[in-house]
Amino acid sequence: MNFAQVIGQYYTKESLIQSVQKGRIPHAQLFLGKTGWGGLPLALAYAKYISCLNRTETDSCGECSSCRKYATFTHPDLHFSFPFPREKGEKSSEIIGEWRNAILDNPYMGILQWMQVLDAEKKQANIPLAECREISKSLSLKPFESEFKILLMWLPEYLGKEGNSLLKLIEEPPPNTIFLLVAENPDKILGTIISRTQSVRLKPIEEEALYDFLIKNEKLEEEKARRISTISQGDYTLLTDLLTETESPYFELLKAWMSICVRKSMPEIVAWSEHLGGFSKENLKGFLLYSIEILRGVVVFPHAEEIIPWAGRERVFIENFNKLTYSINDMELIVKNIEMALSNIERNGRVPLVLTDLSYVIARNLKK
Numbered sequence: 001m002n003f004a005q006v007i008g009q010y011y012t013k014e015s016l017i018q019s020v021q022k023g024r025i026p027h028a029q030l031f032l033g034k035t036g037w038g039g040l041p042l043a044l045a046y047a048k049y050i051s052c053l054n055r056t057e058t059d060s061c062g063e064c065s066s067c068r069k070y071a072t073f074t075h076p077d078l079h080f081s082f083p084f085p086r087e088k089g090e091k092s093s094e095i096i097g098e099w100r101n102a103i104l105d106n107p108y109m110g111i112l113q114w115m116q117v118l119d120a121e122k123k124q125a126n127i128p129l130a131e132c133r134e135i136s137k138s139l140s141l142k143p144f145e146s147e148f149k150i151l152l153m154w155l156p157e158y159l160g161k162e163g164n165s166l167l168k169l170i171e172e173p174p175p176n177t178i179f180l181l182v183a184e185n186p187d188k189i190l191g192t193i194i195s196r197t198q199s200v201r202l203k204p205i206e207e208e209a210l211y212d213f214l215i216k217n218e219k220l221e222e223e224k225a226r227r228i229s230t231i232s233q234g235d236y237t238l239l240t241d242l243l244t245e246t247e248s249p250y251f252e253l254l255k256a257w258m259s260i261c262v263r264k265s266m267p268e269i270v271a272w273s274e275h276l277g278g279f280s281k282e283n284l285k286g287f288l289l290y291s292i293e294i295l296r297g298v299v300v301f302p303h304a305e306e307i308i309p310w311a312g313r314e315r316v317f318i319e320n321f322n323k324l325t326y327s328i329n330d331m332e333l334i335v336k337n338i339e340m341a342l343s344n345i346e347r348n349g350r351v352p353l354v355l356t357d358l359s360y361v362i363a364r365n366l367k368k
């Protein structure tokens with residue numbers, strides 16, 4: 001993983017590169033941000049850059065002996081730690097092969113995808129005590145080949161109290177040791193760990209970077225690339241969800257939902273909400289974001305038809321749907337309520353319940 005392969009995040013890349021060039025690499029850093037913003041790929045590219053023997057102003061060389069080992073994540077001075085279920089063993093090193101393959105395949109993966117790789121979707125994952133001991137042991141050795149030993153810990157949220165055994169190590173690390181922690185949710189990390197690390201706070205990926213990625217790597221047409229890069233809101237995970245929904249079944253789903261709301265039939269609303277409760281969280285989020293963007297189109301349409309990014313069936317839908325709303329205010333209210341439902345679902349609200357309430361509000365604000 002080179003910096004060039006990390007999508008967007010220009011500002012963070014630059015400041016990480018500067019830290020290496022000025023010889024001021026903080027010894028413990030915590031990358032914070034949604035999985036889909038790319039904390040893990042950034043940390044991987046950073047570690048490679050730190051270790052590269054022939055780095056350029058902007059990236060690792062890709063050819064030196066260090067880079068070659070980093071290409072398969074098998075450099076002896078790069079240590080990984082990550083959550084895994086008890087059934088898989090006591091230490092990360094026991095499933096390092098699976099881990100390497102998984103991050104080679106998709107460095108933007110989230111915990112759910114990782115658990116799928118391990119065939120353990122329903123199991124609890126954590127970073128156990130034996131693993132913490134192992135970390136202390138391997139970091140007490142001198143670096144083998146590089147100037148630095150690097151420990152990359154993915155999702156320290158999964159460290160229990162056991163994590164406290166690492167504190168002294170993070171506070172006074174052995175010489176030439178660097179900790180890179182990649183996390184999503186600071187509320188779930190031991191406060192003692194947060195206070196001993198320097199935060200690298202990520203932002204969503206720049207829309208233009210996602211757009212370029214879709215054009216160059218996915219060979220999408222401009223209009224579709226524009227639409228998907230806008231809807232995915234800087235989140236690569238969401239972007240791939242939207243991509244796999246190629247001829248967006250979201251559209252049919254939205255149409256079905258709105259017809260139910262127009263019919264104002266409570267039993268149908270309840271059944272529909274139960275049905276969507278079976279969706280994966282990411283898929284459901286993708287659908288709600290898609291709905292928000294389309295219905296925003298309905299709000300904007302009467303005033304500024306020309307700025308609507310949709311064509312084809314979506315555009316026809318937007319034109320027709322206008323006739324079913326009483327006023328623009330009602331439509332804005334509907335959009336606002338979908339946004340609220342989305343954030344409720346992100347905070348683990350009960351999906352069928354949230355969707356039933358939401359559909360009820362929508363039904364009330366539409367003509368029959």
Ligand SMILES: [Zn+2]
Nearest residue numbers: 052061064067
């Ligand atoms: Zn190199």
